[in-house]
Amino acid sequence: MDPVSDQSHSEIAPPKISIVVPVLDEVENLPLLHGEILTHVGAMGCSWEVIYVDDSSTDGSRQVLRQLHAADPEHVRLIFFRRNFGQTSAMAAGFDLSRGEIVVTLDADLQNDPADVPRLVNELEQGFDLVVGWRRDRQDGLMLRRAPSILANLLIRRVSGAGIHDTGCTLKAFRRTLVERMPIYAEQHRFLPALAMGSGARIGELVVNHRPRIHGTSKYGIGRAARVLSDLLSVQLVGSFVRSPLIYFALCSVPFVLATLMFVTMIAWSDERVSFSNQWGQAALLIMSLFVMTIVDFLLFGLLAELVVRASNVFGRGTLAPLVEEGTV
Template identity: 45%
Template structure:
């Protein structure tokens, strides 16, 4: 007979889940895990460290396995192959159960000792849902990394309206419900603050420490800049037109269709007066503009149908509510 004491109890979720994507960081892992412990254990907070090995080609997975055998709060995840930083972060977010979620890079350039202060800020300030680190005194020696990063930060802030000094800083802390509202794919890990803002997060930025890399090799190259620009175009579209694609495609379509039809109407009048229009470049331009305009408007209508399919059958909300604010204004 089953008694009340026989009923299994669910483990209490930790106060904070720390998510770190790992790729070829075998030399840094022992110090990384140790520094996270040194930072969090004295605070008395319950925590879990989720290191996601993103198909490393060195012995990172074996090092994580051995560290986890003697570290109860280390919970590694191992991806089947190298999927990229975005997928590794999403795997960590899927495994995270904490009230708060913090992220770091695995190269020890971020300082885990900064995490407790950021968590305290979330505890004491209900008006903030996400804190993004700002590497104010960045220790990267290569100008080829600093200058493109500075340009990218200003461009992203200008285009999206989410103003941050340092989008590239991996040290960030979130309320868990914010992370569970967003999904990452492609290479959107660079734009998590924008996705969080779209999900309703109130964001602030705090200066954090930054250290020069002493071991391992940087995984970033100049080609990253071009990928950022392409992803930024996607983010701009998602922020302005995700729920109204007809306004984006249909607007451009009308700008093409109206002059195209006007050109064809004028040529029709010329033809009615007995003039030959077969060899006129304006005829080809009018036809092309009209066809492109119709195609874009049709694409916008198709997008509207897909948005309704996305929202209506599964009851996904287009908005979220907050609890009533506490305290005085």
């Protein structure tokens, strides 16, 4: 990862708003996007910066980004990935480099409307920690984009409990206190509302404009469905068990405990006397030993996981670190 910035950024006061824009092969859209950001965010009357994170583009996007930085070094900051890492990694890198007290994420394909950024910020300042955009009138193809998105959002709402209509919308506004507690990985950018909810964040939703793609090609497809399901399972497991992994492993051992009790009961009520000198008795001893060893292994794994969680300080800066109300002593 190669960050490109200006020494003056470290010398001036942090801006109020940081806009993080993941970029992958959007050479035609970038000048138009930056022009709209200048128009709408620049009119807000507060300090701001935009961080473009290039995810190893091959169409000339990097050259355009360097030109934007040269023309507007006060506001433009750049990160270049040496290879493609994905949108989630791009967002995480932008979060790490951002300095604003409010962080806004935005797609580079011009389908998100920068005119909605002031509205998101105003909504966030009503007392929310995160405001999520809702593309209610989505301008995408039905079968390859909208239908999978509807199903994914229904599943995410049902499993995670986050009552958000459009978790996959990149257009979101975060308070910095939340961003600093939100390590993300894999393809989990679409689960940020669910991850934020685990920290007690106050989440709002705002209907935003969604525009049809004019230039370039979509990077999304139906092939992401399997990754959505696997990441949803990961988020659910982390959210449910990371605070007490011993309970998780203890639950995993329950079937073996029940099987052992059933086996012992069968032996105790058997009409035949069990002797460990014959094949039946030896088989019974072996099976019970395996069950008991499995139960002990699960409990030891749980204890080890407890030690790992505590030693890694996962709650020092993590998704599940609770947000504390201002003024709390």
